[in-house]
Amino acid sequence: MTRTWLGGAANEPDHPFGVSTLPYGVVVTGGQPQPAVRIGDSALLLRPATEALLPEHAGLFAGGNLDAFLAAGHDSWVDVRTAVTGWLTDDAHRELLEPLLIPLAGLPAVLPFSVADYVDFYASEHHARNVGQIFRPDSDSLLPNWKHLPVGYHGRAGTVVVSGADVRRPRGQRKGAEGVEFGPSKSLDIEAEVGFVVGVGSSQGRPAPITDFTRHVFGVVLLNDWSARDIQAWEYVPLGPFLGKSFATSISAWITPLAALETARAPAVPREPAPLPYLDDTGDSWNLDLSIEVRLNGELISRPPFAAMYWTGAQMMAHMTVNGASLRTGDLFGSGTVSGPERDQRGSLLELSWGGSQPFTLSDGFARSYLADGDEVVMTATAPGPEGARIGIAEVRGRITSALDGTG
Numbered sequence: 001m002t003r004t005w006l007g008g009a010a011n012e013p014d015h016p017f018g019v020s021t022l023p024y025g026v027v028v029t030g031g032q033p034q035p036a037v038r039i040g041d042s043a044l045l046l047r048p049a050t051e052a053l054l055p056e057h058a059g060l061f062a063g064g065n066l067d068a069f070l071a072a073g074h075d076s077w078v079d080v081r082t083a084v085t086g087w088l089t090d091d092a093h094r095e096l097l098e099p100l101l102i103p104l105a106g107l108p109a110v111l112p113f114s115v116a117d118y119v120d121f122y123a124s125e126h127h128a129r130n131v132g133q134i135f136r137p138d139s140d141s142l143l144p145n146w147k148h149l150p151v152g153y154h155g156r157a158g159t160v161v162v163s164g165a166d167v168r169r170p171r172g173q174r175k176g177a178e179g180v181e182f183g184p185s186k187s188l189d190i191e192a193e194v195g196f197v198v199g200v201g202s203s204q205g206r207p208a209p210i211t212d213f214t215r216h217v218f219g220v221v222l223l224n225d226w227s228a229r230d231i232q233a234w235e236y237v238p239l240g241p242f243l244g245k246s247f248a249t250s251i252s253a254w255i256t257p258l259a260a261l262e263t264a265r266a267p268a269v270p271r272e273p274a275p276l277p278y279l280d281d282t283g284d285s286w287n288l289d290l291s292i293e294v295r296l297n298g299e300l301i302s303r304p305p306f307a308a309m310y311w312t313g314a315q316m317m318a319h320m321t322v323n324g325a326s327l328r329t330g331d332l333f334g335s336g337t338v339s340g341p342e343r344d345q346r347g348s349l350l351e352l353s354w355g356g357s358q359p360f361t362l363s364d365g366f367a368r369s370y371l372a373d374g375d376e377v378v379m380t381a382t383a384p385g386p387e388g389a390r391i392g393i394a395e396v397r398g399r400i401t402s403a404l405d406g407t408g
């Protein structure tokens, strides 16, 4: 395994942020947000590092976020990753770089890029079938379009928040036994998802094909698509999710680049019927073998397997541009809830409690179907890396605070 001169955990083979991962984020030092790359439990400041060692790319890190780097494109992404890997593994750079390393413990997290458009898909067959059985027990669990296209909707980019931000319980309308009610959501849920971050945009009118996935998409984050099931159930027909989803979406503070996930690529799941040509990924699947873990108040409640997804991120990108819609730097698209075939692989409380009919009990003895005020949810993920290493996708963490008072 490739080793870094950093001491500590970064060289342990099962550390998810060893020298094979190197995700990008933003840290605040001296009151200033600065682009950084994560190694172990430290952040390397990229502006001073590139000014000293890679001056032709220093301009990409002069701002307070990763936007310029994302927009710079694939060749620049390769140049920087290659350079950073060399710096961290060659002892010759130690003296220069050590002062630019900052311990992550206690540092506030910052949203690493400006979120442009946010799209959310529904690409897990296990999740879609579970939800179909819970909400429509008397009809076919999959709707007729589901195996022909990655179903999705446009969400609210302005309420994407970084890991660690509290999430206030939303209020809204729901259908009660006596009629329409208004108040704090009584069925606040999580959705364990993988988010894809677009670096290079595309031109309006020109679809972005599957084969251009790595030209447009920079990397992945974990995404918790908080969902108020009672608000959602009342509002969603006929136009889909709206206020039940738009109050907050949490993402990791660090973006793991696709370049770190080559060893995590997995064969596509069998698909029947065969997808249309623009969705055909035969021989070039971007299915990813990510093992996700979901913890509620510290207890492991689910281990959703991303490799069980029906549609891949590359197919989602191809589908959302096939009509001529363009991509922009900073676009974020979520996979939809990741659920596997087993009970303990379900990525939402809706599924884990089977629509509230099977509450589960944590070690605090408190039975619940959905989130209580004060609950904290943490999602993490790892993937197989080179030479036995593990690749990490940074955690996404969020805690529920109580709803605003009042009814108006």
Ligand code: CA
Residues within 6 Å of the ligand: 120, 121, 191, 193, 225, 334, 336, 337
């Ligand atoms: Ca979702």
